[in-house]
Amino acid sequence: MGLRLLAVGAAVPGQPVSNDAMAALVDTSDKWITTRTGIRTRYFCRDEKNADLAYRAALDALIHAGVAAEQVGVLLVSTFTPDHMSPTVACELRARLGLPEDTVVFDLNAACAGFLYGLQTARQLLLASSRPYALIVGSETLSRVLDFGDRSTCVLFGDGAAAVVAELATDSPFYWLGGSRGDAGGFLYCGGLWDKAKDEAPSVVHMQGQEVFRFAVEIIPYCIEGLLQKAGLQLADIDYVVCHQANVRIIQHVVKSLHARPEQFFVNVQRYGNTSSASIPLALNDMWRQHKLKPGSRVICVGFGAGFTWAACLFTW
Numbered sequence: 001m002g003l004r005l006l007a008v009g010a011a012v013p014g015q016p017v018s019n020d021a022m023a024a025l026v027d028t029s030d031k032w033i034t035t036r037t038g039i040r041t042r043y044f045c046r047d048e049k050n051a052d053l054a055y056r057a058a059l060d061a062l063i064h065a066g067v068a069a070e071q072v073g074v075l076l077v078s079t080f081t082p083d084h085m086s087p088t089v090a091c092e093l094r095a096r097l098g099l100p101e102d103t104v105v106f107d108l109n110a111a112c113a114g115f116l117y118g119l120q121t122a123r124q125l126l127l128a129s130s131r132p133y134a135l136i137v138g139s140e141t142l143s144r145v146l147d148f149g150d151r152s153t154c155v156l157f158g159d160g161a162a163a164v165v166a167e168l169a170t171d172s173p174f175y176w177l178g179g180s181r182g183d184a185g186g187f188l189y190c191g192g193l194w195d196k197a198k199d200e201a202p203s204v205v206h207m208q209g210q211e212v213f214r215f216a217v218e219i220i221p222y223c224i225e226g227l228l229q230k231a232g233l234q235l236a237d238i239d240y241v242v243c244h245q246a247n248v249r250i251i252q253h254v255v256k257s258l259h260a261r262p263e264q265f266f267v268n269v270q271r272y273g274n275t276s277s278a279s280i281p282l283a284l285n286d287m288w289r290q291h292k293l294k295p296g297s298r299v300i301c302v303g304f305g306a307g308f309t310w311a312a313c314l315f316t317w
Contacts, residue, residue: 003123003315004169006067006133009060010162010285012272013048016041019155026151033155038248042158042273044143049083051092053161054139057281058097061135065165069098072165073131074122075105078114078138078277080190080306081145082107089139097135104129111188112244112305113178114138114277116313119166120176126168137163138277145190147204156246157205158273162281175230177223178311187211188306216246216304217253223302223312224258231314235260238314239297240287244304245269245279266292276305293317 018041019030033039045053054077062069075097077090088107099105104125110117115138122134139161146154183189188211191203220243228235241264243251248269255262268286275282280301287293297317304310 001123001127002169002172003119003166003174004172005284005315005317006165006167007061007065008162008164008281008285008288009057009062009064010160010282011053011056011060012043012160013045013053014043016271017044022155025148026154028151028155036249037156038267038269039156039273040270043160045141045159048141050079050081050139050141051083051089051096053141053159054089054093054137054163055096057139057161057163058093058135058137061163061165062097065133067133067165070100071131072099072133072135073103073129074125074134075099075103076108076118076122076134076136078108078110078118078136079140080109080111080114080276081141093137100131110277110305110309110311111307112246112274112276112279113303113309113311114305115280116176116301116303116311117178119313120178120311122166123168123174132167134166135163136166137161138279138281140276140278142205142276145204152209153205153207156274158275160272160275160278160282162278162285164281164284172316173231175227175314176312177226177230178309180310181215181308183306183308185211188308190306213247213250215308216250217257219304219308219310220250220254220302221258223310224300227300227312227314233298237298238264238300240292240299241265242280242283242287242299242301244302245272245283246274279303
């Protein structure tokens with residue numbers, strides 16, 4: 001049983017924050033950020049909550065899909081920056097959207113690979129659902145877990161949300177793979193809640209960029225080749241590859257290693273920065289609005305993140 005994506009929607013807060021604006025906060029420059037990452041702008045929340053972004057993105061997707069609230073049987077929110085540990089973003093979102101109370105809802109955390117874990121999980125849950133549609137949301141407010149004195153991390157990330165509406169489909173093959181390697185070295189992590197007893201400050205993102213780069217440029221080709229083998233296809237048969245938008249250098253390295261066509265790999269990290277689990281659906285939303293996604297388009301998506309987690313899928317639009 002395959003999975004068909006019917007529509008996408010997205011939401012970002014406020015106005016874009018330029019590299020020059022970041023240079024006013026930390027010792028950096030537009031040239032330093034752009035040449036090393038490809039990022040030119042990102043978005044940061046002020047008063048918005050994670051659930052606010054998730055709601056706007058989800059509603060946008062439902063409207064574009066022409067799907068009513070009472071037709072949704074599964075709602076998943078991929079995030080590692082929820083507004084509360086409990087209740088979940090998904091619980092609040094279900095109520096705000098007016099979905100039926102017996103809708104399956106929960107938050108899912110697989111870091112930057114989370115949205116793709118969400119697609120596969122929703123696919124399985126729809127098999128047992130009495131209603132035909134699933135709503136899968138990637139929503140992050142990373143600005144709340146950034147150290148704005150650390151130029152190696154704070155310039156990389158942004159806030160945003162995006163969502164897709166999906167349904168089961170026998171005529172739309174869906175291939176998926178995923179896994180986790182472990183990160184004993186602590187190369188990419190965001191710790192737990194504030195420890196009152198130890199009087200420790202709220203947690204922030206920590207990252208050793210070179211180690212993450214090495215992992216990414218290894219796992220992306222592994223995922224792409226694995227999916228192509230499952231589907232019996234060649235890379236030339238794929239219309240677009242959508243990698244997690246962390247750093248343009250990672251994508252360029254993968255293109256070179258696979259001897260691929262650069263235009264085959266969609267890139268929008270320059271607009272949003274690294275938005276973790278919102279990254280891939282934000283890319284799909286931009287592609288849809290730019291009329292790149294057409295009926296029959298074959299798309300591979302690859303996500304990788306803290307854990308180290310990874311996931312990838314191949315679907316036909």
